[in-house]
Amino acid sequence: MGSTSRREFLKLSAGSVSALVLGAGAKDSAAEPVYRTPGTIDRFIDPLPIPEKLKPYEARKDAEFYRVRMVEFRKQLHSQLPPTKLWGYDGQYPGPTFEAMRGRRVEVRWENHLPLQHLLPVDTRIHGAMPPAPAVRAVPHLHGSRTDSFSDGLPEKWFAPGGSVRYEYPNEQQPATLWYHDHAMGITRLNVYAGLSGFYLLRDQRELSMSLPSGRYEIPLSLQDRMLDDDGQLVYAPTRDDGVPVPKGTWGPQFFGSLPVVNGAVCPYLDVEPRPYRLRVLNACNGRFFNLYLNLAKNPADIPALVRFRQIGSDGGLLEKPAPLEQVLLAPAERADLIVDFSGLEEKTVTLSNSARAPYPGWTLLRALYAPLLELMQFRVTLPKTGTGKTFSLPAAIELPRMKASDAVKTRDFVLSESMDDKGNSLGMHINGKEYADATTEFPKLGSTEMWRFINTTDDTHPMHLHLVQFQILERRGFDFGTFVRQQGKVQLVGSSRPPAPNEAGWKDTAIVNPHEVLTILVRFEGYKGRYVYHCHMAEHEDNDMMRPFEVVA
Numbered sequence: 310m311g312s313t314s315r316r317e318f319l320k321l322s323a324g325s326v327s328a329l330v331l332g333a334g335a336k337d338s339a340a341e342p343v344y345r346t347p348g349t350i351d352r353f354i355d356p357l358p359i360p361e362k363l364k365p366y367e368a369r370k371d372a373e374f375y376r377v378r379m380v381e382f383r384k385q386l387h388s389q390l391p392p393t394k395l396w397g398y399d400g401q402y403p404g405p406t407f408e409a410m411r412g413r414r415v416e417v418r419w420e421n422h423l424p425l426q427h428l429l430p431v432d433t434r435i436h437g438a439m440p441p442a443p444a445v446r447a448v449p450h451l452h453g454s455r456t457d458s459f460s461d462g463l464p465e466k467w468f469a470p471g472g473s474v475r476y477e478y479p480n481e482q483q484p485a486t487l488w489y490h491d492h493a494m495g496i497t498r499l500n501v502y503a504g505l506s507g508f509y510l511l512r513d514q515r516e517l518s519m520s521l522p523s524g525r526y527e528i529p530l531s532l533q534d535r536m537l538d539d540d541g542q543l544v545y546a547p548t549r550d551d552g553v554p555v556p557k558g559t560w561g562p563q564f565f566g567s568l569p570v571v572n573g574a575v576c577p578y579l580d581v582e583p584r585p586y587r588l589r590v591l592n593a594c595n596g597r598f599f600n601l602y603l604n605l606a607k608n609p610a611d612i613p614a615l616v617r618f619r620q621i622g623s624d625g626g627l628l629e630k631p632a633p634l635e636q637v638l639l640a641p642a643e644r645a646d647l648i649v650d651f652s653g654l655e656e657k658t659v660t661l662s663n664s665a666r667a668p669y670p671g672w673t674l675l676r677a678l679y680a681p682l683l684e685l686m687q688f689r690v691t692l693p694k695t696g697t698g699k700t701f702s703l704p705a706a707i708e709l710p711r712m713k714a715s716d717a718v719k720t721r722d723f724v725l726s727e728s729m730d731d732k733g734n735s736l737g738m739h740i741n742g743k744e745y746a747d748a749t750t751e752f753p754k755l756g757s758t759e760m761w762r763f764i765n766t767t768d769d770t771h772p773m774h775l776h777l778v779q780f781q782i783l784e785r786r787g788f789d790f791g792t793f794v795r796q797q798g799k800v801q802l803v804g805s806s807r808p809p810a811p812n813e814a815g816w817k818d819t820a821i822v823n824p825h826e827v828l829t830i831l832v833r834f835e836g837y838k839g840r841y842v843y844h845c846h847m848a849e850h851e852d853n854d855m856m857r858p859f860e861v862v863a
């Protein structure tokens with residue numbers, strides 16, 4: 310179908326949808342809404358947007374000062390779609406990119422200029438979203454940064470439209486692909502979905518001297534999934550775990566969009582030169598996992614022809630040495646710093662593809678509940694190779710001190726669970742059976758190292774994230790679920806211990822724990838005393854109690 314006939318088809322189907330809705334009258338549940346899918350637009354016709362670099366209003370040797378406003382605005386996510394109403398930092402989606410230097414403090418005045426009405430329905434039964442809390446609240450968090458508790462953007466530190474805060478980011482940590490996003494209590498999933506997220510690239514002199522691809526050869530990729538109605542407007546329609554939609558406007562444990570959105574564009578393309586590129590990939594979805602690969606095959610159903618690549622960095626900075634990969638799994642909030650070499654692929658098209666099921670991993674499901682997003686964007690190797698420039702080289706091995714289990718002065722266990730009613734409705738997600746508002750139970754000592762074990766009793770994989778720290782993965786291992794149930798939560802490890810794969814063996818701030826497995830991490834609580842949080846980074850889960858506070862004490 311050419312683009313004209315496809316548009317005709319769209320008009321036709323739009324007409325029939327409204328007829329259906331009108332005909333259904335009061336019982337609108339009878340009319341299944343039709344959402345945009347990749348099949349209803351022409352894919353790969355819009356260029357990949359690159360988020361703008363944010364400019365400081367004042368720059369000193371030791372500090373830079375920024376002002377960022379959160380506003381509502383409209384933007385076309387695809388050239389065949391009407392403009393979408395969004396929320397964005399400085400009116401951009403994704404937000405503008407911070408370029409920060411290690412040792413140079415960044416101060417940001419974050420201002421909430423959002424309207425008084427939320428863009429999406431707010432479920433006021435969720436903790437933190439209950440009246441008298443205003444519907445529109447926001448608080449930005451710099452994910453992955455080692456920041457004082459005051460500037461961390463804790464969920465309860467939200468401010469309403471008209472309000473602002475001044476946060477300070479010391480940038481005293483390894484250079485890394487960080488990102489910032491909203492974290493307001495009970496509505497994080499809605500605020501982030503509305504558009505409130507962006508990149509924060511922290512660099513240092515050593516990395517700048519490494520001759521990694523830079524400038525137009527360094528591309529940040531914020532991967533998201535969105536659901537749009539026929540007018541191109543955002544739809545947030547979560548479901549139960551079995552895929553059944555929850556009543557309109559209420560919380561549900563799962564949400565997956567039907568359209569891939571990269572840097573704010575649906576199915577874009579990027580023209581590239583036959584040379585190495587550095588891709589800073591972020592999974593900025595609410596709940597969707599991506600198992601990414603680069604495919605030369607024309608059709609997702611063809612046998613894939615893979616382009617191999619290297620991962621040079623994880624959440625918290627460079628790996629000890631580059632890890633050669635054919636695919637990379639990224640859960641919500643995880644980042645991968647990749648080197649992709651398009652040399653020798655002149656005239657070829659490389660499609661960034663995904664094979665992860667939704668929900669992930671979907672082991673217990675007989676059939677997939679949601680269509681996978683098979684293809685996200687295309688790289689077209691069409692540009693002539695310009696500039697001889699510096700020859701590219703992979704980073705030389707850097708030293709990365711490995712933490713040992715014996716470094717840990719304390720072990721803490723965290724059981725992840727989901728409460729259900731007898732009709733199959735989720736009542737919320739929990740850590741050790743507790744809610745976010747329950748009294749703090751974890752008080753790690755400043756400067757100490759601890760072992761944290763996440764024990765997953767659910768059927769979903771959860772990406773677990775800690776504020777303040779970058780940690781290391783010690784192992785993943787199964788546990789005997791029968792014993793766990795019969796002996797009141799006794800964790801009997803089974804199977805063999807799986808150390809982190811090379812691309813996970815560096816600094817992490819988010820790591821996945823699979824169903825009926827234990828994820829063990831080693832964490833040094835460095836930097837600051839005070840209150841922080843840890844949580845599952847599926848936004849639906851963190852909003853409904855799969856989040857708990859911890860307090861670093863002297």
Ligand code: C2O
Binds near residue numbers: 642774842
């Ligand atoms: Cu990405 Cu609590 O954060």
Ligand code: CU
Binds near residue numbers: 451452774
């Ligand atoms: Cu965070």
Ligand code: CU
Binds near residue numbers: 772847850851
């Ligand atoms: Cu979760």
